[in-house]
Amino acid sequence: MHRYRSHTCGELRASDVGTDVRLSGWLHNRRDLGGILFIDLRDHYGITQLVARPGTPAYEALDKVTKESTVRVDGKVVSRGTDNVNPDLPTGEVEVEVGEVELLGAAAPLPFTINTEDGVNEERRLEYRFLDLRRERMHRNIMLRSSVIASIRSKMVALGFNEMATPILSATSPEGARDFVVPSRLNPGKFYALPQAPQQFKQLLMISGFDRYFQIAPCFRDEDARADRSPGEFYQLDVEMSFVEQEDVFQPIEKLMTELFEEFGGGQPVTSPFPRIPFRESMVKYGSDKPDLRAKLELTDITDVFEGSEFKAFAGQHVRALPVPDVAGQSRKFFDQLGDFAVTLGAKGLAWVRVTEDGSLTGPIAKFLTEENIAELTKRLSLAPGHAVFFGAGEFEEVSKIMGAVRVEAAKRAGHFEEGVFRFCWIVDFPMYEKDEETGKIDFSHNPFSMPQGGLEALETQDPLDILGWQYDIVCNGVELSSGAIRNHEPEIMLKAFEIAGYDRDTVEEQFAGMLRAFRFGAPPHGGIAPGVDRIVMLLAEEPNIRETIAFPLNGNAQDLMMGAPTELDETRLRELHLSVRKPQPK
Template sequence: MHRYRSHTCGELTTADVDSEVRLAGWLHNRRDLGGVLFVDLRDNSGIVQLVARPDSPAYEPLGSLPKETVIRVDGRVLRRDPENVNPDLPTGEVEVGVTELEVLGTCDPLPFSVFPEEKVNEELRLTYRFLDLRRQRMHENIKLRSRVIAALREKMTARGFLDLQTPILSATSPEGARDYLVPSRNHPGKFYALPQAPQQFKQLLMVSGFDRYFQIAPCFRDEDSRADRSPGEFYQLDMEMSFAEQEDVFGVIEEVMTELFTEFRPDRRTTSPFPRIPYADALARYGTDKPDLRSELELVDVSHLFAGSPFRAFADKHVRALAVHDTADQPRSFYDQLGAFAVEQGAQGLAWVKVGADGALSGPIAKFLDEETRQKLLTEVQGKPGTAIFFGAGTVEEVGRIMGAVRVEAAKRAGQFVEDEFRFCWIVDFPMYERNEETGAIEFSHNPFSMPQGGMEALRTKDPLEIKAWQYDIVCNGIELSSGAVRNHQPEIMYEAFRIVGYTKEQVDAEFGGLIRAFHYGAPPHAGIAPGVDRIVMMLADEPNIREVIAFPLNQNAQDLLMGAPSPVDEARLRELHLALRLPPTKKGSP
């Protein structure tokens, strides 16, 4: 028999009854029922119940060992009495009568309970992450992550994509965030950059003739934390295709995502094909370029109805209306609570009216609307008896942001929100450029390596702010999973695209030398995308925070509380790397 185990805890069934087995795992839970000791033993595969009576040499130690001690037991598989069967456990029809026990790993007093799972603050959980990962929810999340990654690899390989690896130590690249830099010992004063994404390398693979590439790629960005973004590092399904247009990428990803989400969440419907929504339309109809389509409500621009209006709250402002139909039975609290929600989003309040059975409007601002405006408003929003109409007024940006959130909240409160579906969409036709509000300079609005719609002619003849790019995002239930683009593979178009934002030809050659040089030697048209693995798993696991599906994440301050990173290095190491520290002044009162 194996030194530690003949079976795993989760695999025992009635077929093993009367077998002699050896198990190993963690002491999960214990119950003493009047001289008969029941112990739950846990390993990665599951839980099995052990039973020990006073005549067993294992009885006394099993009754006194701390929970989470690692033990090895020998014993016989027994069939449970029918009244003691546990239908919630795969092993619930059997138990193991223990005849021998060995302690393999002692356990100090626990900083928090592994079972039962108690609420623990995140800092403590991350400090003792190895204990946190033993808890069932977290353990299952990480196992789910492994299965999802395996499925992604299988699905991409089946579609002819090669799993290729790109460098971790490379040069800095403008991907939209700060780089993590690594000092070079052999090249004083120079630094490697950890990749924000394998962008240039995957394009170089296309130039190298590999045609279809993918990898589960680690990416590193020095950016702030959010609920759906982990600081430091993240993983993405990075893919690129040669001789491909936008729709070719869409076809592959729609198939893969539909199969993946259906496989891992068969209890929820995954709708396909995914609708294509132009960026400008998304902002106008949903207030965001990450629309949650589980709410079918849409915003309507009614600014023109109030231009020059004596109603000062709306006059000469951007005004958008949100019509929520079939709300005749909603109480006043429905309106008040939505108003409070809008204030939480930064609004000063939320104006509203409702349409009565006779078609007349009532509500706080009804008296400010003349008859002509009332009729036009009802036409614009398709108002009818039982419709509630909410308004946001201000700048385009703030109204879009606030009313976009109200749109989803209103659907939830009105019972018009679809909970059990994954609704994907593509956001397309992003602007190629935008104006920096502080400096007034023209900048890339998305990915600088994208092909402009209209090519060279558009770059030379159009106002830069009117040029659209072959760029796209994939969004699911209000969460952006990825950005992608048809790539700019022609050197002259790339030079012109960068000239518009102030780059000289020499600067492009210096900063993107490898890529631009490759494009001079026969580059195929290519396109790609990189859906975020962490966000995919977060959605499949129904977790609101991305750190719940990452084994060892950094905290919100980009610290590893378990390993103590980032950490100082001694002077000798700094000298070896040719570095000197210039620390910010210590704040008054700080240690």
């Protein structure tokens, strides 16, 4: 018999009754019922119940072993009997009567319980992450991640893509976030950068003649944590294709996402095809460029309705309306709670009216609306008895953010939200540039490597703020999974695009020397995308925080509490790297 096990803890069934077996695992739980010990033994594969009877060496041994110790047991498989079957366990029809026990690894007192999902401080969980990962939910999430990545690889190969690796040590690049840098011992005073993304290298692979590339790529960005963003590092499905237009990129990715979410989404349907929504339309209708389409409500821009209005709250403001059917009969509490929600987002309040049975409007602001206002709102919003309308006013960005969140919250509260479904969409036609309101400077609004719609002619003849890029995002249930673009592969277009954003020719030639040199040797039109693996798994696992789907994440301050990173270097190591440390002065 094998030194540690003949079977795993998830393997035994009724057909094994009478068999002598050897199991190894962690002591998950222990119960003393009438002097008989019942032990749950757990390994990667599942749980098997052990039985130890009084007066036996096995009883004496297992009675003393601390929870989460590792043990090896020998015993005989017996039936639990019809009345004692545990339907929640695949091994629930049998148990093992233990004859011999070997303690393999004793466990110290536990900082938190493993066999329950009791609330534990996240810092504590990350400090003892090796214990946290033993818990059923976390173990399931990490195995889901493993299965998702394996499936992605298989599906990408089937779609004709080739997996390739790109460098981890590279040069700095203005990707939009801070680089993590690595000092070079052999080149004093110089630094490598860890890749924020394999952007330039995957484009160079296309220029090198490799037609369809993918990689499960580690990316490194020195940025703050969010619920859907892990600080420090993350993984993405990096994809690039040659001789393609926008729709050519959409087709394989849409197929991949549909199949992936159908495979791992627990039976929740995936709506297909994915709608294409222009950026500006998305901002007006949904108040966001990552709309949650499960909310069956839309915003309407009614700014023009109140131009020149004497209603001071709306005068000179951008005004957005949210009509909600079948809620006019709700109590005042419903309206007040939605207003309180808007206030938490930074609004001063939430104006609203109800539509009565005779079509007239009542509510806090009804008296400020003229007959012309009411007629236009009724027509524009298709109002009918039972409707309520919520209003937001302010600067475009501010009102979009607030009313976008109110749209989703109102849908949930009013029964206009579709649960149990994955609703994807493509957001397209992003502005190529944006203006900094404080400095007036024109800068890239999305990806500086994107091809502008209209090419060089658009750059030379159009107002920069009117130019659209061949840029796109894929969004699922309000979560942005990825950005992508058709790349700018022509040197003169790239130089002009950067010139508009304030970069002189020499600077661009210096910072992107490798790319520009490659473009001048016959670059194919190409494009790609990079869906975030962590976010995909977060959605599939129905977890609100991305750290719950990563085996060993950093905390919100980009610290590894388990391993103690980041650490200081001693003076010998600093001299070897030609570095000195300048710490910030106490305030």
